[in-house]
Amino acid sequence: MSKVEVVMPQLGESLTEGTIVKWHKKPGDKVRKDETLLEISTDKVDSEIPSPASGVVTKLLFPEQKTVAVRTVIAEIDTDETAAASAASAPAKPTAVETAPPKVEQKSPVQEVRPVATPQPSLQAMPASGRFYSPLVLNITREEGISMMELEQIPGTGEGGRVSKKDILAYVDAKKKGIALPQRAAAPAAAPAAQPAAGPSAPRIESTLKHVESGDLVKKYPAPQYEILQMSNLIQKMGEHMVRSKQTSPHVYEIHECDMTKVDIVRRRNQDGFEKREGFKLTYMPFICDAVVQALKQFPLVNCQIDGDKIIVKKFVNLGIAVATENGLIVPVIKNADEKNFTGLARAVNDLATRARMKKLALPDIEGGSFTITNYGGFGAMMGTPIINQPQVAIIGIGSIEKRAVVINDAIAIRSIAYFTLSFDHRIVDGALGGSFLSAVIKKLENVDENLLV
C-alpha cells in the first residue's frame, strides 16, 4: 500500500505550531487531491488545508483542538485503489482518532499509569484528570489498595466535585460489601474539549468563542453563576505577544496634543467627492498614515528593529493598522506605504480593514510590518499607552478627536484636538528621537496641504 503522510504545514516563517480546528474527513473516508482535509488555526491566520493526495484517509493522529508543531505528521492517506475499496467496506469508527504512532508517542510527555501487574497501587502517578486529592484521601486509597485509575472514577461530593473523606470511605465500604460502585459520569482523561451542548437554560454571553460545557472547570465554576469560554488561538497568541513585548522592550510613552482642526476642514471639504469617486468614506486615518510615513522617512531610526547588538534600519515603510474584529485584534499591514500617494493609502486602509472584519485576510496581509498605528479613539479613549508590536520599536496611538477650548495667540478658540501617544522601545529610541518624531507627525497634520485631494 502506498501511504502519504499529511504534515502540519508552516503557514508563515515565524510559525512553529498550528491548532487542528476541524477534521473534514474521518478514517475510512475517501478524499480527492486538493479537497479540504482539515481546518487549522495558527498564530496569525486560520486556514483550510487541502489534501496532498487522492485516496482513503487511514489515520487521523490528533483530535480537534490539539496544537501540534509544524511538520508533525497529523494524518495518513492510503493512495492505493484496492485499499480504498477495503477501507470503505470496513465499519467506520465513531471516534475520530486512533492511537498515535510510536514516533509521536515518544515526543509527547504523556504520563502512563503503571502496569496493573504491580501489587502496590501506583499513587506516584499523577491523576490524568488533574483532580485534586487530599492527603487523607490518598492515604486511604493506598491503605485500601485502590489504584489511581479506580480513584479517578469515584464521584466526589466535595467542593468542585472533590472526593472527600466521606466519598472515599463510602466507596471502600460499598466495595467491601459488594454493592454496585458509584462511577463518575464522565471519564476525565478522555473528556473532549469544549463541546457546545444544546439548550442552555440561562441567557449567555454572545460570543464567537466556544462555550466550555464539560470538564472539571464546569464543576468549579458552575452555571448559571459562571460561564466558561474557550480562548481562541488568536486571543491566546495576542496575550503571548503582549507579554513578550513588555518583557522585551522597556516601553516609554510620550503624549502630545495634536490640533486636527485643519485636517477636519480638509476632510469635510472633500468627503462627498471622495466617497463618490472611491466608493468609501474619507476618514482621518489616511491623513494620519500619510503624516506617519513622511515622519518615518525623516526619522528612519524609528522604523527599525533590533537584532542582537545590531540595529536593522528598514528602507521601506510597511505600516500596520490595528483593527478590532469580532474575533479579536488583528494588525494588517500596508506594504510599501511610502510608495503610495494619499488616495493609495486611503484605499489600502479601507481594503485591509474591510477584509479584516470579513476574516478574508491572507497571511501576507499581516506579515512584515515595520511600524504600527492603533486608533482607540473610536472607543472613547482620550489617551492610551499601546504595547509595541514586536519586533518593531514604536507604535503610535490615536485618542478621540474632541472639540476643546485652547489658547491661540492669547485668545480662547474651539479646536478639534486629539492626544497622540508614541510608545517606544528605549533600547534604541530615546526621548529626544521619540519626541522629535511625534512632533514631526503632528506638525505635518497641523499643516496639512489643503490641496491634498485636489
Added chain:
Amino acid sequence: MPKILTYIEAISEGLREEMRRDPSVFLLGEDIGTYGGAFKVTKGFFDEFGENRVIDTVLAEAAIIGAATGAAIAGMRPVAEMQFADFVTNGFNQIVNMTAKYHYRNFVPIPLVVRLPSGGGIRGGPFHSSNPEAWFVHTPGLKVVAPSTAYDAKGLIKSAVRDNNPVVYLEHKYLYRHIKGEVPDNDYTVPIGKADIKREGNDISVITYHTGVHWALEAAATLSNDGIEVEVIDLRTLLPLDRETILNSVKKTGKVLIVHEASLTGGIGGEIAAIISENAFEHLDAPIRRLASLDTLIPYAPTLEDYFLPNTQKVSDALRNLARY
C-alpha cells in the same frame, strides 16, 4: 457536694485553698489588698491572710515581677497579679530575661505564677483587652495556661501554684462573670499540659481555648442539627501544647479549624497548624483553617469591637465551609 461557681469565683477559691494549704504562697499586685483587686479576685483575702501575704504594690509591673521572682528564688511561692494583661509589657523584661531563664542559668527553680486578666468583649478598648499569650508561648522556660471553665480555672490555678516553673496564667475577663460551672468540693487539680475534649465529634476538629471554647460549643450544637459532628478541643495549656490530643483528634476527623481571640498573624494558631501539617499531613482531608481576631488594634466602639472579635456565628460559618470542602 459540688457547687456552682462563676469563673472568677473559681479562681479566687483556688487561690484561697492554696494559701490555706501552703504558707509559702503569697500574693502581690496593684490594689489587691483592702480593695480586693480591680476585678475582686482577691476580695476578702487581706482580712483572712493579712498584709504580709496579700501585698499591695506600687504601680510598677517590673517591680512586681522582679520582687516575685526574687521571693521565688528565696523559696516562696508568689502569685503576682497584673491589673490588666496589657500592662505585663512593663514587666516583660523581668519575665522573659530573668524569670524564664533563671532556673536554666542558676539551677534554682522559680515557682512563680503571673496572673494576666486578658481578653476583649468587655468594651475595654486597645489598652485593656489584649490577648498576649503568643509572646509567652514563644518564651522557653515558661508554662502558659488559659482555662475556659470554672472547673478548669480552679484546677489550673492550683496546679500553677504547685508547679516549680514560672507559670503565666491567662484569665479571661469576659469569662469572669459570664461563665458558671460545677466545681467539686474536694481538693483537685487540672494537670498543666493536658488538653480537654469538651465535645466529641467525627467530622471536624475545633482546636481552641478561652472564649473560643464557648463559641465552638455553641456552633457545634447548631451544626449537629444538620448532621455535622464537631469535636471541640480545649487546649487549656498553651505551653507546652498537648500534641497528642491535637493529633489524635485530627486523625479522627481529617478537618481542622483553629480558633483564638488573639489576632491572627503570629498567633498560636499558626504553631498548631504547623504541628498538624508536620505530624498528621496524610490525615488531612481539607486545608487547616484559622479563625481569629482581625489583624488590627482592638477598637473601642462596641459595633467595631463586635466586628473585630470572632463569635459563634463566625465559627459556625467557618465550620460549614470546612464541612462543604
